[in-house]
Structures are given as C-alpha cells and as structure tokens.
Amino acid sequence: MSDAYTKQLSSRAHGFAVRFPNLSDDLPPTLRQTGVEVGAICLLHADGSLEPLLNLTQPQGDHSNPKEGVPQNWEWIRLNAGDLRANGLFFPPNTAVSSTTAGKEDFSFSVEASAAPIGEASATFRATSTRSRKAMLFLPDGASNWDARPIGKFHALAHKHGKNWRKFVRDVLNREIGPEGLILVTGVTKATSWCIAAVDNSSQGREMSLKLKAASVAGVGASYSWEWENATSSMHSGPHRRPGEESWHDNQTVFLRGFQILPSLAGGTNVRPFPNFKF
Structure with missing residues (x-):
C-alpha cells in the first residue's frame, strides 16, 4: 500500500484503490x-x-473455488435476495475520480469529443491543478458498485475460520501470504475500462492533457490507448482484451472494501476493516 496512487485515491470513501x-x-x-x-x-x-483464491459465498465445487478443494471446516454464506446492494453505473461514463490531496478549488476536469477517422472514436480528457502530486482514475464507461449487506456474517466467519483459510492458502495452494494478509471482499466497484495515473508535475498549475482513442467505435469491448501531455506521470490503462473477450464488461476492479485477515499474537485471527489506514 506504499504506492502513491493507492495511498492518494484510497483516502476517498470508495475504498481501497486497486493499482x-x-x-x-x-x-x-x-x-x-x-x-x-x-x-x-x-x-x-x-x-x-x-488474486482471488476462494469465495465465501460459494460451496465447494463452484468455479470461484479452487480445484484443490476448500479449507477445513468450510462454511459459506448463501446470499439471498436483498443481501447484495447493487448500484449500476455508480460512476457515470467519462467520470474522473481524483485524489483528495487536490482541493476542489484547484482541480478541474473536462472531456471533449474530437475528430477521428471513420470507424474510430476519440476524446480528450483534461485536468488542471495547482498541486504537484495527484492521483487520478478515469472511467470512460463508468463503473458499478456491489456491496454485501450482512457484513457481520462475513466478519464472524473470518474471525472463526481465518486460521484455516491461511493454512489452506499456504499449505495447499502454495501461496505466500504477504504483510497485508488475506483480504475478504464485502464490496467492490468494477469498470469495463479505465486509465490510472499518479502524477508528479513540477510546474504547479500547468495544464495536463490525456488523449483517448478507441480502436473501434466506443462502447462495450472497445479498447483504448492513452497518452499524457505536459506532465510526468506513472500511467497505465486497460483492459487489453484478447479475441473472444470483447463482450466482457464490469470485470475490472477499481475499488474494493472488506476485511483484512491477519494472524493474532495469541495464535488466532485478527480481523480488521480494509482499507485500515485513516482517511
């Protein structure tokens, strides 16, 4: 979580900003x-x-759980109607989400259509700020939210079985568990396309331009290429779809919310809200 983009954009109420x-x-x-x-x-x-390894809302044998099986004493949560709060297009198309390190008065956005060859679509995204450091997420197709309502059940099972989950991940799936522990997802924001940037602009107040071009007519399955002008930034975009994946949508995780599962000093499990740094 030391990444500049994640640190800056996760300070918003949307959750952990996925790099x-x-x-x-x-x-x-x-x-x-x-x-x-x-x-x-x-x-x-x-x-x-x-890297999703298991899914607490699915039984053994479901495609979201590994072929190696599930942890010992596996209990899963059956989500009933009304247990999942969905908000389609929580972020409308052409939304720009910025870090709160830039105040409202010194950060502005605009998206302009521009001429493009037949069979292509293009637009120019512009951001102007007096701040030297900033993070931005641009969502050409918008993004949708999904959040579990009975999060107490998720917390209870994480506390009860977290030790078994960690053991299964280490000993059966042969994965190293880093300092962040395991993350149990209770809410997610997913997009069809995105552009992420962490900017270090030494000339404060200087205008930056992000050019967007679609490889085909803009819409579901369109692929984008991006280019910054007048700024030094760490930037990447996606997805880069392969043949047969053109119709995939809302599968790119830009924010997530949930619990962090860590070993406790007493040998049990410590369950914390995630992200767990102060907003």
Missing part, C-alpha cells in the same frame, strides 16, 4: 470474465494486483 484492476492472464477465464466478486478471499500482491 492493477485486471486479473492475471493465467487465471481461469471464468474468474477473469467476472472479476473480483463479493465474498472473494484474495491475496494483494506487492505490485498492487489482486
């Missing part, structure tokens, strides 16, 4: 098509990417 929203290409297509879901038990890797 790499797309899942690794080596994961099963069924997981990559849906992305991280409520109930996922994940590793947070040092590069900021997520």
